[in-house]
Amino acid sequence: MNKFSSVLLFCALLLFSSSYTVQGQEIKMFKEPPFEYYKVSKGDSFWFIAKRYGLDYKELMRLNPSVDPLNMQVGSTIRLKDSGKPVASFEEEVVRLVNVERQKAGLGAVQHRADVKSVAQKKAMDMINSNYFSHTSPNYGSPFDMLKTFGVSYRAAGENIAKGQKTPQEVMNSWMNSSGHRANILNGQYNAIGVGYYNGAWVQMFIQS
Secondary structure: OOEEEEEEEEEEEEOOEEEEEEEEEEEOOOOOOOOOEEEOOOOOOHHHHHHHHOOOHHHHHHHOOOOOOOOOOOOOEEEOOOOOOOHHHHHHHHHHHHHHHHHHOOOOOOEEOHHHHHHHHHHHHHHHHOOOOOOOEOOOEOHHHHHHHOOOOOOEEEEEEEEOOOOHHHHHHHHHOOHHHHHHHOOOOOOEEEEEEEOOEEEEEEEEO
16 A cells, blocks of 8 residues: 655636646555554454554453444554554644644744634544545635635635655655645745644645635
């Protein structure tokens, strides 16, 4: 299985004029050993996974609060070890790293807006639960459709997605080493961002408000 990252850029130049670019990059996936994440197979449960690796199933449930123990999605990933950082701080750390890179480039910081973050989180969850890796969701359409559906207005917007990276630094390294992803991160017209993370899927949504 491979790690992926992908980028999408959209600018509303005039009232009904738009342009976008799509670029992608394939990168190496899970490190083993040690096992930090586990890919769910058919018939798995927290109890069976814990027994297989000599872990406490209650601890696995604590580490994966967003995973429904009665409906574990085949192909999704669960955390086996406590990295010391909760998911919420993963998202905030990505924003911090974005603003570090923007400061290096002489750009202003982007604000982590709650409404944009909510859309990015829905997209990350959708990629895992519907088992796809694309800027176009089978359920929500394009990221631009998603933003409008959930009431986010913008003059320009862009999206970076990735799957399989385990830490904010790792996913940022992937994006910054790709010209398309880096262009979104260092786009001076953007002033707001939303970051979503869910079971190994990462989403950055940028907007110019």
